[in-house]
Amino acid sequence: MHYVSTRATPESSARNPQAFSDILLGGLAPDGGLFLPAEYPQVTGAELDAWRKLPYAELAYEILRKFATDIPDADLKALTAKTYTADVYRNARAGDSAADITPLRTLESDGDKKLVMQALSNGPTLAFKDMAMQLLGNLFEYALAKNDEQLNIFGATSGDTGSAAEYAMRGKRGIRVFMLSPHKKMSAFQTAQMFSLQDPNIFNIAVEGVFDDCQDMVKAVSNDLSFKARHKIGTVNSINWARVVAQVVYYFRGYLAATTNNAQKVSFTVPSGNFGNICAGHIARMMGLPIDQLIVATNENDVLDEFFRTGVYRVRKSAETFHTSSPSMDISKASNFERFVYDLVGRDSERVRALFRKVDTEGGFDLSGGPGSDGDEFAKVAQYGFASGKSTHADRLATIRDVFTKTGLTLDTHTADGVKVAREHVRPGVPMIVLETALAAKFNETILEALGRNAQRPAGFENIEALPQKFVVMQANVDEMKSYIAAHTGL
């Protein structure tokens, strides 16, 4: 198995095939594209049958070994076993290796129409990002130890990604995390989650400014290539291939849990921002998993819904980006979308290069096939199972109330967007699985608004705001930032 860039020329990818371990620690391909397998590995009916009874960790091993062919099987098995355990996922009972760490729960059933939710948010930071990030932490530690290397992860966060990265990397040998967040702009809960970590390899930096100031600092430091190389700076953002592939596993798990034989199909609805989560669903479908539809659910920031309705991809300016009550989906462009576009245009990297050049120069492209458009591939979107919908603050509140009244379950705001959109797409005889992307406790303000009561917090999180916090406050000053990093990497 080797990997190619979505923007590669045939010559460059033939000359320079990349193995899984080569792209593990990196981000973008050198040509500015994203890595994908040269061919999607296929699953057989016999494999699906055999996988039905596997615990999550073993299923993860079986799927990952198709992609990470340069990691010895025994090592990969140990890594997945260490990652997907009851110690990490609080809904699995300790000592029960068969416990399902991503259980399904039926939300609605009406004749042969069925809406179920797959729980993905029982990891340490109460959001689905733990599912992939926890594996990444163990993979990074393994790869770095092998070559006696170190890595300094440098990123900016407004919430979920930064905390998932810190909880995955805490205490890992060879790894430090420098995470910027806008000072006093995150919720008390999110701040406490990150800043209460006392591990010596975690550095929380509260920047006097807004999230964009943090991101500008990350860009400025990353653009200084010699600084970046000397201090072994890396990232863990959502384009990281290992994160995407780790997410493929729970689509298989969800399918196997919702069906009894391989003639049955299911659909998934995915609350989406950067298209990382649903991209994993696309890959699972390309591998042969019997998925009927993949529904992209967006909030008011509907750049993806617009594309899947019209074929026009039009990135938003920051002034056009709304701050919503499902903030982890507040995006202006979707960083993993290029992976799907590559498949949609028949893996023609020349086309991909031209389309994304147009995103840079003109802010988007048009595949609707209409007059003056850049192509007519939008007509093929449905063949890939894709459709979409959007949700607003009012929809979110109504959905949270309605599901609470009918089932007693409190949805988080992002998952509520998913349920709202899923209801518009359920087909008879095909279970619709909504992916739960976070627990309600993380976004309590909106729960209070919807239900007039607080979201329940899982055990261990009751008094998190009262824990001692470790962080430094800094101006948005690139030189100051660089000397801070230099002082703490000792490189």
Ligand SMILES: *Cc1c(COP(=O)(O)O)cnc(C)c1O
């Ligand atoms: C990151 C995140 C999303 C969006 O996922 P993408 O992979 O960026 O599409 C949705 N909901 C929550 C709670 C998240 O943290």
